Structures are given as C-alpha cells and as structure tokens.
Amino acid sequence: MILAEGTARRPGWTTVAWWSRPIGTLYLASLVLSVGKGAWFTCWAIFFVRSLGLTTAQFGIGITTAGLIGMIAGGPLGYVADRLGAREMLVALGLVQGIAVLSFLFVRDFWPIVIVTCVMLAAERAIPGIRTAVITGMVSRAERLASVSTTRVMTQAGIVAGAGFGAIVLAVDSRIGYLSMILFYGISNIVFVVLLRRVPHVESLRDRKVKRRVLVLRDRPFLVLTAFNGMLALCFGMLSSGTPLWIASHTQAPTWVMGVLVGFNSVMIVLFQNRVTRRGETVHGAGRLGLWSGILLAVACLAFAATYNGSGTTVLVVLLIAATIHVAGELLFMGSGLGLSVGLTPDGAHGEYQGVFNTGQAAALMLAPGVMAGLLVELGATGWFVLGAVFLVAGVGTVLTGNWALRRQASRAAAVEE
Template sequence: MAAVEEQGVRWRPGWTRRVFWQAPVGPIYVATLVLSVGRGAWYACWALFFLRSVGLSPAEFGFGITAAGVVGMVAGMPFGYLADRLGPREVLIVVASVQGLATMSLALVGEFWSAMLVTTVVVTVERAAPGIRIAVLSGLTSGADRLKAISNCHVIKEVGAVAGSLVGIVVLVIDSRAGYVALVLFCGSANLAFALLMSRVPHVASLRERKVKRKVLVLRDRPFLVLTVLNGVLALNWGLLDSGLPVWLTTHTQAPPWTMGVLLAFNGVVIVLLLNRFTRAAATVRSAGRLSILAGGTLAVSCLLFATTDGRAGTVVIALLFAAAAVHTLGELFFVGSGYGLSVGMTREEAHGEYQGMFGVGEGAAMMLAPGLLTALLAGWGAPGWLLLGGLFLAAGAGLLLTSRWSIRLERQRATAEPRELQVVA
C-alpha cells in the first residue's frame, strides 16, 4: 500500500507538491503567476483602452506602440548588464516596481504624447524583465534544474495569462472608462505584487560583490549574436497565431469566426501540458541544436498545411486548419525548448543578465515586426507568402544547428586556452 502511495506521489504534477513552491525558486513561480494574470488581462484590452478610453486614433495608437517597441527592443542588454553588476534580483525588483507605477499612471493620461511617453517606459522595462528573471533563476540553480526552473516559469506564465484574459473579457463587456481605469490599476498592482514577492527570493551575488571587473562580453560572442538573430526569425511563429492567421482566415478562407478562438485555446493547452518534456530534451547545446532544426522543419510543414486552406470552406477548411495548428504547436514546442537550451547553454556563467538581455532583443524584434510582416506576406501574397515564411523557418532552424556546433568548437578552444570555472555542456 505504501509503495502504491509513493508511486502516486511520484506521478503527480510538480506544481501539486509543496516542495515545488517552497524551493529557492518557489517565490519566483508565485510571483510569475501573479504577474502573468495581470499581463493576460492587460493584453486582452490594451488596444481598446488606448482607442476608447484615452481617445487615440488608430494611426496614433499604431505609431506610439511601434515607437515604444523600438525603444524597448534595445533595452534588454543594457539592463541585463546592470543586473550582472548590481545583482539580478535587486534590479528585477526595481524594474517591476517602475513598470507597476508606470502602468497605474496610464489612468491619468488623456492625449497622445503623454500616452506615448508612459507606454515607452512600460514597454522598455517589460522587455527587460524576462531576461533578468532568467538570470535570477540561473543564479539559484544549475545543471538540469536550471532549464527545468525556466521551463516551469514559462508554463506558469501561460496559465496565468489565460486566467488574466478572463478578467480582460469582463472589462471588454463593461466597456466603460471606469472599467478600463480599474484594469490599469489591477495590472499595475500585479507588477508591484511581483516586486514584493521577489524580495523573498534568495540573493544572487553580483559581479561587484565578487569584485569582478570586466567589459561587456556578449557583443564579442559572435555565435550568440547569430543565435539571437536566427532565434528571432523562428520567433515569428508566435505572431503567426496572434496576427497572421486571423488576417488569413478573414481574407483567404471561409472558416467560421469561432475557429480562431478554438485554435488559440488548443495551442495554449498543449504548450502548458508538454513544454517541460520538450525542454528536458534540450539539456545540452548539442541536443538543443538538434531540436532547433526540428523546430524549423516542423514550422515549415505547418506553413505548407496552412497554405492548403486557401479558398477552402466548410468542414474541409476546419480540418486542415486544425491539422496545421497541431503541427505548428509541435514546432513551437521544439522552438521554445531549443531556444532555452541554446540561450542558457551558450551563456557565459558570469554574464547571464547581459546574455539573456541580448537574446531577448531578437524575440522582441520579431514580435514588433510580426503584425506588419505577416499581414503583408499572408494577406498580400496568399499561398506563396506561406511558402516563403516556411522557407525562412527552415533556413533559421538549419542555421541554429550550425551555430550550436560553432559555439561548441569555440568553447572547446576557449577551454583549452583558458579553462573556466564552468563550461558549456556539449
């Protein structure tokens, strides 16, 4: 009987065990859940907040968000370097606090320039935070536990975002100035709660405390810079479901409107259930590189399947869309797993902040370019646009495999010339 109970505990999901939340990184999980609920609510409503509550025109909204995105895109690496110098936990607390206060101040804006200024602050610190959070996780873990903790945070973020989107739906149904003001106060409070919870996380020693003086490393690490660019190309798959596919469904298919919502829900559930398993397969730079070519190839196949829905209607288009979405979700799992494995494995042990900040630049650029690029490719070019996008995914995946091998060779050469305390596991 005891053996049966022990086996049952072993197969329980990690989050159902007390030790999961009490580990050194446990407070980060709780903080991430709280933050992602706020962000999920915000992203369900943010466009209508600016258009209906602040009163911006669509052109003003588009320009302001794009400008804020450009500034935020380049902020990750400098903030990451600062986190390495001063301590990632402390810098993350400050960043989250600034974001919380700036988000709350959106309730006071009433015209374009003030909205743009505050939004730029919000987006800048928002883009910097994920890389610093990974630096905190990396400082508190090692080996297989490091990737596991990072993957757990990603899954928790997805769960929280879904819960938050339900709050956003309520705000959209109310559709009033009071509702939108309550929204920004709720989202800002989530950031401040995140900062408060992060204060319970153990301190990670900074370079200053270790009396280490060095220049920026990541800008001289050519394989990692190539990784940032190629991973950014694959990151376009995130924008595919959010912006590209809705445009495609309305302009090139006769799929019913509810199809998009079901596809998004299916994608979210599968990512939550399976991501940890795929991340475990990327435990080394070599295995993560192999996962990247699978990501590129699988995403390319999904593009081919999406292209076959051109002009389709009825049950045929629904079946094809679900088949394509299933393959896309598999490709996204390969992509996220390989991205974490490569970015963490190719990072110098003493520079997690600046490396993860730089890595986020590629993903930030992809998310900024995705709406316009995918609309032009898919709505403008039709099926050939899908083929071109699939070719980009395939080329990026193959390039990442070669980049991983390049990094392994350079690391071996560096280890021979200057042995380091901790080397990349290859």
C-alpha cells in the same frame, strides 16, 4: 512534470513545499504577473483606441516607438543586473512597470501616452531575461534549464487565466471596464514585487569584486543565434496576428475559430513545454530542436496555405491540423532557445546574455503584425510559402551556428589548458 520528493505520482506543484522553496516563490511571482499580463494582452489594442482615444495612425506610431525602445533595453539592463544584482534589478523593473501601467489611469495626451508605453515596454521586455539570470543564480547548473522552462509554463498558464478577465472587459466595452483592467495589471506588478522580496539575493559581480567589459557583443556565434532565434520567434506573430488576418481575408471560416486555436495552443504549451525542453539540455540537443522547429513551422505554413478560400467543416479540420503542427514547432522553438541561451552563457554574465538574446524575440514581436499583414493578406497563399522558407533558413541556421558555438568553446578550453 516535476514531482515532489518521496512521491511517484503526485505533481510537485500540488504541494505546499514545492511553492514554499525560494524558486517556488519566483514561480508564484511570475504566475501572478502573467495573470495581469494576460488581461492586458487581450485588451491593450482596444484600450488605446477606444479608452485613450488614439487614432489608428497614432496607435501605430506609439506602439512601434515603444517596441524599438523595448527591443534595445534588454542588453544594457541585463549588464547592469549582472553588476549590481539580478534580483534587485528584477524588483526595480517590476516596480517601474507597475507605476507605468497605473499611469494609464491619468494620462490623456498622445506624447505622455507614448512615453509611458515606452517605459512600460522597456521593463516588460527586460524582465524575462533578468528573471532567467535570477534563476541561474539560485539553482544548480543541472536544474537551470528545467527551472527556466517551468517559469515559461507558469507564465503561459497565468496568461490564459488573465485572458479570461480580459475577455469580460472586452464584452463590457466601457471605460470603467478598461480602467479596471489597468488597475488589475498594475496591482499584479506590485504583488510581483512584494513576492520577489522573499527571493534570496543572487551574487553579483560587485559582490565578487569583479570588473569587466561587456562580453556578449564579442560572442559572434551567440549574436548569430540571437538573430536566427528571432526569425523562429515569428511563430508567435504567426498565431496572434497572421492567422486571424488569414482567416478573415482568405477563408470562409467563422472568426470564433481563432479563440479555439489560441486556447488549444496555450493548453499544449502548459502540458508539454517542460517535456520538450528536456531534449535541449545540451547545446547540441538544443540546436537540433531548433532545426526541427523550423521544419515543423514550415510544414504548418503549408497546412495553413491549404485553407485558401476554404469553407465548411473541411477548413476547420485543416486549421486545427495546422495549429497542431504549429504548436509542436513552437514548443521545439522555445526548448531550443532556452537550451542554447542558458547553455552558452558564461557564469556571471546571464543578465547581459539573456537580455541580448531576448532582443531577437522582441524584434519579432514588434515586426510580426506588419510582416504577417504584408505576406498573408497581400500575397495570399504565396505569403505562407515565403514565411515557411524563413523558418527553414532559421532552423538550419540554428543547428549550424550551435555547432559553431560548441567548436568555439572547445578551442577556448584547449587554449586555456595549454
């Protein structure tokens, strides 16, 4: 927990001074945006089907198309942000996303809905990486990882708060309720943009009169790390889509337990993400976090598999144990990804590097529902063993590739000195 200067106990976020700093303004903007996002995440699937009237097939086609666009947009947009200004690009993306979200108030036909969704997801997927580029340009190198981690905590806290509003919308289950959710999310984007106007400009390549080609596509260790991080990012889908499908298909546990598990996960992330991320301040440390993340996520898979055909109090206890191990793995996964992506990025290239790194997670988010359905519904307990093996491979690959990246950096530094 970050403490205010001059106090040993009071958390910094409880003071006005902590929020009034430039980085505090960015935290606040991220919090506001994530409140709207939490409401959207809770309702979006039902909104598309019940309010916009898409069939299940149309919904699947549309969201997959939009997911592909969102997955590939991060790298190019990040490169443009490095050249023209990360803060300005973040403002533009917030505005574009807000307009796209509010467009759902007016669109009706299938293809206009798909186009709007593609625009919205392209902006949504690019925002985290470019926000990290803004942070790295605002704070010292020693503060970067802690600041990025705090932004993650703010985002998670906002999503939890917004999910409450989304739950009310689902309970009402009316078109007016869904439209109010759209308005709420659109306004949160506009407020996000307004707050960003108070964040200082971050020096760009154009300011420095530097012209260069794309760097990240020639950084093979970083690209491999992106792939392994994307494999570990399946832990998001493991909870959001895999566990509900598993509980409904292969256990006799009540469906309400899923809400308990999601709430528990969110609270643990808010409380412990910053503490865990500190262990990844070096690339070597971040690689080890990735290894332990893979191990813990694999163990969590075994614990979930143990609930097969379970019922009564026993299955509830085992599900909670599995969820506890899972959130520990997720915390380590996020700490590893933040430490590696920030630590291995050259100065002046944070936009493109973060944009490309986020494609791994974007791919996981896009593929997770289908992967989880295929493994856990169709294969049953065997699917958990397959998923656990994926996490183990990703964890081992992360630490080995992190060491490869360090050796590559050392050889380049030696070549420069010679």
